[in-house]
Amino acid sequence: MAQDLEQLRTHWRAWLETNCPDEMRDGPASEADICWGGANWQFASEAQEVWLRRCASVGITVPTWPKEYGGAGLTRDEEKILHQEMKRINARTPLQSFGIWMLGPALLAFGSDAQKQEILPPIARGEIRWCQGYSEPGAGSDLAGVQTRADDCGDHWVVNGQKIWTSYADKADWIFALVRTDRDAPKHKGISFVLIDMHSTGVSTRPIQLISGASPFCETFFDNVQVPKTQVVGQINRGWDVAKYLLTHEREMISAGGALMGGGRALGAVLADSETGNSDPILRADAMRAEIDGLAFGLTLERYKDQVEAGGSVGDASAMLKYAGTELNKRRQELIMGAEGSAALEWEAGLPGSWLRSKANSIEGGTSEVMLGIIAKRILGLPG
Amino acid sequence: MVKLVETTDEILLADTARGFLDRAAPIAHLRGLRDAGQVGDDALWGEMVAMGWAGVLVPEAQGGSDMGHAAAGILAREMGRTLATSPFLSTAVIAATALRQGVDSRSGDRLNQIASGQLRYAIALDETSKFAPTMAEMQARRDGNGFRLSGTKRFVVDGAQADRLLVLARTDDGLTVFDLPAGRAGITRHVTPAIDSRDVARIDLADVAATGDDVLGKVGDAMAVLAPAFQAGQAALAAELSGLTSGVFGMTVGYLKERKQFGVPIGAFQTLQHRAAHLWCETEITAAAVLNAGRLLDTTPDQAELAVSLAKARATATAQLAVQEGVQMHGGIGMTDAFDMGFFMKRARVAAEWLGDYGYHAAIVARHRGF
Numbered sequence: 176m177a178q179d180l181e182q183l184r185t186h187w188r189a190w191l192e193t194n195c196p197d198e199m200r201d202g203p204a205s206e207a208d209i210c211w212g213g214a215n216w217q218f219a220s221e222a223q224e225v226w227l228r229r230c231a232s233v234g235i236t237v238p239t240w241p242k243e244y245g246g247a248g249l250t251r252d253e254e255k256i257l258h259q260e261m262k263r264i265n266a267r268t269p270l271q272s273f274g275i276w277m278l279g280p281a282l283l284a285f286g287s288d289a290q291k292q293e294i295l296p297p298i299a300r301g302e303i304r305w306c307q308g309y310s311e312p313g314a315g316s317d318l319a320g321v322q323t324r325a326d327d328c329g330d331h332w333v334v335n336g337q338k339i340w341t342s343y344a345d346k347a348d349w350i351f352a353l354v355r356t357d358r359d360a361p362k363h364k365g366i367s368f369v370l371i372d373m374h375s376t377g378v379s380t381r382p383i384q385l386i387s388g389a390s391p392f393c394e395t396f397f398d399n400v401q402v403p404k405t406q407v408v409g410q411i412n413r414g415w416d417v418a419k420y421l422l423t424h425e426r427e428m429i430s431a432g433g434a435l436m437g438g439g440r441a442l443g444a445v446l447a448d449s450e451t452g453n454s455d456p457i458l459r460a461d462a463m464r465a466e467i468d469g470l471a472f473g474l475t476l477e478r479y480k481d482q483v484e485a486g487g488s489v490g491d492a493s494a495m496l497k498y499a500g501t502e503l504n505k506r507r508q509e510l511i512m513g514a515e516g517s518a519a520l521e522w523e524a525g526l527p528g529s530w531l532r533s534k535a536n537s538i539e540g541g542t543s544e545v546m547l548g549i550i551a552k553r554i555l556g557l558p559g
Numbered sequence: 560m561v562k563l564v565e566t567t568d569e570i571l572l573a574d575t576a577r578g579f580l581d582r583a584a585p586i587a588h589l590r591g592l593r594d595a596g597q598v599g600d601d602a603l604w605g606e607m608v609a610m611g612w613a614g615v616l617v618p619e620a621q622g623g624s625d626m627g628h629a630a631a632g633i634l635a636r637e638m639g640r641t642l643a644t645s646p647f648l649s650t651a652v653i654a655a656t657a658l659r660q661g662v663d664s665r666s667g668d669r670l671n672q673i674a675s676g677q678l679r680y681a682i683a684l685d686e687t688s689k690f691a692p693t694m695a696e697m698q699a700r701r702d703g704n705g706f707r708l709s710g711t712k713r714f715v716v717d718g719a720q721a722d723r724l725l726v727l728a729r730t731d732d733g734l735t736v737f738d739l740p741a742g743r744a745g746i747t748r749h750v751t752p753a754i755d756s757r758d759v760a761r762i763d764l765a766d767v768a769a770t771g772d773d774v775l776g777k778v779g780d781a782m783a784v785l786a787p788a789f790q791a792g793q794a795a796l797a798a799e800l801s802g803l804t805s806g807v808f809g810m811t812v813g814y815l816k817e818r819k820q821f822g823v824p825i826g827a828f829q830t831l832q833h834r835a836a837h838l839w840c841e842t843e844i845t846a847a848a849v850l851n852a853g854r855l856l857d858t859t860p861d862q863a864e865l866a867v868s869l870a871k872a873r874a875t876a877t878a879q880l881a882v883q884e885g886v887q888m889h890g891g892i893g894m895t896d897a898f899d900m901g902f903f904m905k906r907a908r909v910a911a912e913w914l915g916d917y918g919y920h921a922a923i924v925a926r927h928r929g930f
Contacts (some may be wrong), residue, residue, distance in 0.1 A: 266764075315801055324754075374894045442928070442930075443929035443930035446930060447930065460921075462930070463921045463922075463924065466924060466925065466930075467921060468844070470869050470928075471844045471845065471847060472844055474847040474869075477563050477847070478563035478564065478850065495843055499840050500778035546836075547833040548832065548833070550840065551832035551833065552832075555812050555813075555832075555839060556816070557816065557826040557831075557832050557835065558827040
C-alpha cells in the first residue's frame with residue numbers, strides 16, 4: 176500500500192514537472208486570474224488554458240470522481256499525494272467551479288445515470304459553468320421557505336419567481352435551483368431540485384453591487400421558464416434531501432476557502448513584510464492567536480477528511496467547519512488591513528476588496544448564527 | 560502518512576481507560592484525597608502500572624509496552640476527563656522520554672523500573688514563576704571528579720511522591736541534567752499542595768553531592784535529553800487538558816438540558832445555545848491539534864516542535880474557556896465547593912502554567928511562522 180502510494184508520488188511528480196507551465200506555479204495574482212471555465216470563458220493566458228486542458232485530460236480537475244465521468248478515480252489517500260506534489264511546486268488549482276464543489280457531489284449521490292453521464296464530464300473539463308439558485312428575497316437563512324414555483328405542465332415545468340445572491344449568475348451557463356413543486360405540502364416536503372439552462376427564454380440576471388466594489392452576486396429572475404422534467408435531480412418534492420447534502424459540501428468548501436483566502440500565507444510572514452505590522456505589540460499578539468487558531472483549524476479540516484476517508488462522515492459538523500473557517504478568515508482580513516495600515520486604504524491596493532468581501536463569509540451559505548443553531552440542536556441535542 | 564483518526568487499537572485503549580477511571584478514579588476520588596490531606600494514591604498508581612500505563616513510552620527491551628505518544632495522549636486525555644491524579648505525566652511520559660535519549664545500562668535499568676512501577680520521577684526545573692528551562696540558575700559547581708548542587712526548585716510537579724528527581728543545573732560547560740535519588744543527603748522536600756489539590760513540591764538542594772554517574776546524557780548538553788522530554792510532556796498535558804475540557808463540557812451541556820428557569824430548560828435559550836455551540840467548535844479544533852502532536856512525536860519527532868506548542872497553546876485556551884463557561888452556565892452552584900466544577904477550574908489553571916503557558920507556546924509557533 177505505502178509502496179504503491181510512493182510510486183504514485185513519483186508518477187505525479189514527473190507528470191507535474193513536465194506538464195505544469197511555469198506561469199501556473201504561483202497563486203493567482205487576482206480574482207481575474209482564477210480559472211472558472213464555462214462556455215464563454217476567456218482564458219487569462221495561454222498557460223491557464225494549457226494547464227486546464229492537461230489536467231482535465233488526466234482527470235485531475237476532479238481527482239476523486241470516477242474516470243467515466245471525467246475524474247481520475249483516485250482514493251482520498253491518492254488525492255492527498257497528488258495535492259502534496261502540486262503544493263510542492265506551488266501548482267495552481269486548474270479549475271474553480273461550483274459544478275465541482277457542489278453540483279458534482281450531489282449528482283454523484285442523487286443523479287440518474289443519464290444525468291451523470293451528460294453533466295459531469297463537461298464540469299470536469301471546465302466547459303459548463305454552474306451557479307446556485309437557493310436564496311430568495313425573504314427566505315434568507317430560512318432556506319426551505321423558497322417561493323419560486325414550478326407548475327406541472329405535463330412533460331415540463333413552468334418556473335416563475337426570483338432568486339438572490341446567486342454567485343456569478345451573470346457568467347453561468349446553467350443554474351441548479353430549489354423550486355416549490357407542491358405548495359400544499361409542509362415546506363420541506365414540497366421542494367424539488369432542478370437544473371435550468373440560463374439561456375432559456377424567461378431567465379434574466381442583474382448583478383448586485385457590493386461594498387467591496389465588486390459584484391460576484393446577482394439577482395436572477397424566472398418568468399414562465401419551461402424546464403423539461405428530465406432536469407429534476409432526485410425525486411420530485413424531495414429536493415430538500417439533495418439540497419441538504421449539497422449544503423454540507425458547500426460549507427466544507429467555504430470553510431476550506433476561508434482558511435486559504437489571503438493566499439493562505441502565514442500571518443507572521445504577512446506582518447514581517449508589512450511596514451510596521453511586526454512592531455505593533457497588540458497587532459502582533461492578535462496575529463499570533465489567529466495564527467494558532469488558523470493552524471489548528473487546518474488540522475481540523477485534515478482530521479475530518481481522514482474521518483470521511485475512514486468511512487465516517489462529517490455530517491452536521493460541517494456547520495462547525497463553516498462557522499469557524501469563515502470567522503477565522505474575517506479575523507485574518509482585519510489583521511492584514513491593520514498590518515498594512517494606510518497603504519491598504521486605496522482601492523488599487525487590492526486589499527480592501529478581500530477585506531470587505533470577507534464580511535459576507537459569515538452570511539453566505541448560512542449565517543454563523545444559523546451554524547451555531549445547527550450545532551446546538553443537532554450535535555449537542557439542546558432543546559428546540 | 561499521518562492520519563488524524565484514532566485506530567481501532569487506540570479506541571479500545573480509550574474505552575478501557577475510561578471504564579477503569581470512571582470506576583477507580585472519578586472526581587470524588589480526588590475530592591477524597593484532598594479532604595484527607597493526601598496528594599497521591601499509591602494503590603491507584605499500582606493499578607495503572609498493572610495495566611501497562613507506566614510503560615507506555617518505555618521500549619519493549621526495557622519491559623515497556625512502547626505504545627507511543629499518541630497512546631500516551633489518549634491515556635492522559637482520559638485521566639483529564641475525571642481529573643485522576645497520578646505520577647503518569649512526570650514518570651511515564653517526561654522521565655521515560657528523557658531516559659530514552661541514548662539508553663545506557665543505567666538509564667535502561669531505570670526505564671525497566673518505571674515500567675514495573677518501582678520508580679516514580681519528578682522534574683525539578685523551574686526556579687522562577689514561569690517555565691523557562693534555559694534560564695535555570697542553579698549551580699552545580701565542580702568538586703573533584705564530581706559536582707555540588709545548591710539552590711531551590713519551585714513547582715516540582717509530583718515532587719513529594721517521587722523516588723528520583725531529574726534536576727536541571729548549570730555546570731561550567733552549560734546546562735546539565737542530574738538524575739538523583741530524592742533521598743540523597745542535602746535534599747529537602749516541602750509539600751506545597753497546589754490549588755488543584757495535587758502533588759506539587761518545593762525542593763531545596765543544600766550542597767548535594769553528585770558524580771558523573773548521576774549525569775543523564777552529556778555534561779553541558781541538557782537540552783538533548785530534556786527537549787524531547789518536554790515535548791512529550793507538553794503534548795500529553797495538552798491531551799489531559801482536552802480531556803478535562805470534555806469533562807467540563809459534558810457536565811455543562813447536561814446541566815443546560817436539565818436546569819429549568821421560566822418554565823423551560825435553560826438550554827432552550829439561544830444565547831446559551833450559541834455559547835455552548837461555540838465552545839464545542841473550539842473543543843473539536845483543539846482535538847485535531849492534540850492528536851496531530853501525538854502523531855508527529857511518533858513519526859517525525861525532530862519536526863514536532865510546532866505541532867506540540869500548537870496543541871499546548873490551543874488546549875490551554877480551550878480549557879480556560881470551558882471552565883469559565885462551565886461555572887457561568889451553572890450559576891451559583893458552579894461556585895460551590897460541594898460541586899465538582901471548581902476542581903476542573905483549578906486543574907485547568909495549574910496545567911496552563913506547567914511546561915509553558917499560552918504565551919510561551921504562542922512564541923514558539925510564531926517563530927516557526929515567520930513572526
